[in-house]
Amino acid sequence: MSIADHLIDPLEHGDNPPPSEPELRAGRKRMSKWELYSRRFARNRPALAGLAIFALLVVFAVLGPLFQKYDHIELDFLALSDPPNADHWFGTNNAGNDLYAMVVVGLQRSLMIAVVVSTGSTIISAVVGAAAAYFGGWIEKVSLFVIHFLMLTPTFLLLSMISNDSGGDWRVIALVLIFVSWFFAARTIWTLSLSLREREYIHAARYMGVPGITIVLRHMLPNIGSLLVINFTLGVVNAVVAETGLSFIGFGVKLPDVSLGSLIGIGASTVSSAPWLFYFPAAVLTLLTVSMALVADGLRDALDPTSAAGGRA
Amino acid sequence: MIRFLLRRTAGWLLMIVAVTNLTYFLAWGYLDPRANYVGRRPPLSEQEIVNLLEPRNLSDTVPLVTRWWNWISGIVLRWDWGVSPVGQSVNEQVAYRMWVSAELMLGATILLTLLGVGLGVYTASRQYKTADRVWQGISIVTMNIPVVVAALGIVLLAIALNNAVGERIFFVTGASSPGVEGLFPVLVDKLQHLVLPTLSLVLIGYATYHFLQRSLLLDNIKTDYVRMARAKGLTKQQAIRRHALRTSLIPVATQVAFSIPGIFTGAILTERIFAWEGMGKYFLDTITLNDIHGVVAIAAFSAVLTAIGAVLADIAVVILDPRVRVS
Numbered sequence: 001m002s003i004a005d006h007l008i009d010p011l012e013h014g015d016n017p018p019p020s021e022p023e024l025r026a027g028r029k030r031m032s033k034w035e036l037y038s039r040r041f042a043r044n045r046p047a048l049a050g051l052a053i054f055a056l057l058v059v060f061a062v063l064g065p066l067f068q069k070y071d072h073i074e075l076d077f078l079a080l081s082d083p084p085n086a087d088h089w090f091g092t093n094n095a096g097n098d099l100y101a102m103v104v105v106g107l108q109r110s111l112m113i114a115v116v117v118s119t120g121s122t123i124i125s126a127v128v129g130a131a132a133a134y135f136g137g138w139i140e141k142v143s144l145f146v147i148h149f150l151m152l153t154p155t156f157l158l159l160s161m162i163s164n165d166s167g168g169d170w171r172v173i174a175l176v177l178i179f180v181s182w183f184f185a186a187r188t189i190w191t192l193s194l195s196l197r198e199r200e201y202i203h204a205a206r207y208m209g210v211p212g213i214t215i216v217l218r219h220m221l222p223n224i225g226s227l228l229v230i231n232f233t234l235g236v237v238n239a240v241v242a243e244t245g246l247s248f249i250g251f252g253v254k255l256p257d258v259s260l261g262s263l264i265g266i267g268a269s270t271v272s273s274a275p276w277l278f279y280f281p282a283a284v285l286t287l288l289t290v291s292m293a294l295v296a297d298g299l300r301d302a303l304d305p306t307s308a309a310g311g312r313a
Numbered sequence: 314m315i316r317f318l319l320r321r322t323a324g325w326l327l328m329i330v331a332v333t334n335l336t337y338f339l340a341w342g343y344l345d346p347r348a349n350y351v352g353r354r355p356p357l358s359e360q361e362i363v364n365l366l367e368p369r370n371l372s373d374t375v376p377l378v379t380r381w382w383n384w385i386s387g388i389v390l391r392w393d394w395g396v397s398p399v400g401q402s403v404n405e406q407v408a409y410r411m412w413v414s415a416e417l418m419l420g421a422t423i424l425l426t427l428l429g430v431g432l433g434v435y436t437a438s439r440q441y442k443t444a445d446r447v448w449q450g451i452s453i454v455t456m457n458i459p460v461v462v463a464a465l466g467i468v469l470l471a472i473a474l475n476n477a478v479g480e481r482i483f484f485v486t487g488a489s490s491p492g493v494e495g496l497f498p499v500l501v502d503k504l505q506h507l508v509l510p511t512l513s514l515v516l517i518g519y520a521t522y523h524f525l526q527r528s529l530l531l532d533n534i535k536t537d538y539v540r541m542a543r544a545k546g547l548t549k550q551q552a553i554r555r556h557a558l559r560t561s562l563i564p565v566a567t568q569v570a571f572s573i574p575g576i577f578t579g580a581i582l583t584e585r586i587f588a589w590e591g592m593g594k595y596f597l598d599t600i601t602l603n604d605i606h607g608v609v610a611i612a613a614f615s616a617v618l619t620a621i622g623a624v625l626a627d628i629a630v631v632i633l634d635p636r637v638r639v640s
Contacts, residue, residue, distance in 0.1 A: 152325075152329065156581070157336070157612055160596075161339070245460065245582055272469075282465065286459065
């Protein structure tokens, strides 16, 4: 605190002294950033419902195994293609697998892949997009060329070939999914970062001698943070859809490992004779994607810096 | 304008050639045509397999560079994209299947575009009223229903309906029934097969255009020139239709132009579920059958269509938007 802060110009405020700090706070309570975000988010009923459903699904995936009576690879030969009953809550398939246990494992697998993929592709797209915009020159040229090239490559074909070849290892699938899903977001981030590059605080940081990579990580990325959060949430939805689609056609997660997509794939072949094999995984999958989409929608409104509501909730 | 397009097209062509060749080598890395013959009864000897594969340019006993040279020279000199491990011509397959896909996708693309844009206009002129909120809720749910769930759900509903009526109104598999003749019966048969896959494609696809059109139109309703139109005495509906809607349709039109070539690449999951022998189904078959030439042809085909879509989008902007000047 410098001495200038204590000097008061007697003419500036006339007879009324300027309001002191505590007075200001009492008059209009300033909300913290997080309080503001959470209030705006909570005002959006569908988003709140989405968050609740998503939380329940996570709880189900984590605590579900505690309640199961059978393992997901265990075969009950006395109950083949049984509809839902007291013993097998979600029924069984034609080999005697307990569907409840399989749905829990499948949900874990799908969630795991989705979160890994979305985290990975958000980080890569943010760093590549912002770095390309900040550094310019050959870094920008190379990044944009790679992005445009990847847009033209048949990524789903690559994805199918590689994951089919890996024999359904979910870690390989996650890695390849990251590789094919970062570049669209990177291009959006590049466009946004172009205007960010010309801001005063970036210039200031550069003239202070802050190294380029630090400017990108400390000054540029936090300023597109809201976009990154939304990208992450939508990335989860996209990854779940891609993974389940891949597993459904038989190129993704393979038996004995299960994911929601492969379960639906199994259920699809018996959809008229044993529809419960389709109903349960399909319901869980739909709840997962729709709830995440609602959360993303709520976040978009809550984090919107151009919101008409200004600094208030 | 022409020069700009030519320059863009040349750039795209270079990228397409690069992508196609890259896919050729990648496909050889991950697919093995020899695997098709392993485990046959009676077992085939090594030499027999080579004898089968070599004339089809699919034998890994020949050096990769030679295989690549044979393949690329076949395309450049004779426009021959090679044969599958069982000897089917890739050219014929693609030429036939792209029309099957188009038959499925054309109607669906038109319907979902019209529905989405219409809903966007309807809800934007009623922002934050009940109708807007209800449609917003419906669209965000339908947009995020996974394709497989939507398609299989529709299949289940159709089966239930067929059973309730006691007659087959909707067919859940295939593009047409064999042995149907005459113009009118064929038309009815086509419709019976088309309704369900079209419905599932429209259900999950329309919401993108709904949200795009709604937000674009809302941006335009707030502009000065729409306020000016209101000030000179136009009703709100007239101002929206004559001034706001026109400008907001430009980005939507570019999006539509971009999606048009997609009707030929088909929809992998929808075609699989409804058993349509289109490009999407071909894609699955080529990978499971280690059909390297087929895989590469699909990659090249979809790359070309993506590029055409991008060029169409460029053209659409220049034609529709008087503010864009290309030198």
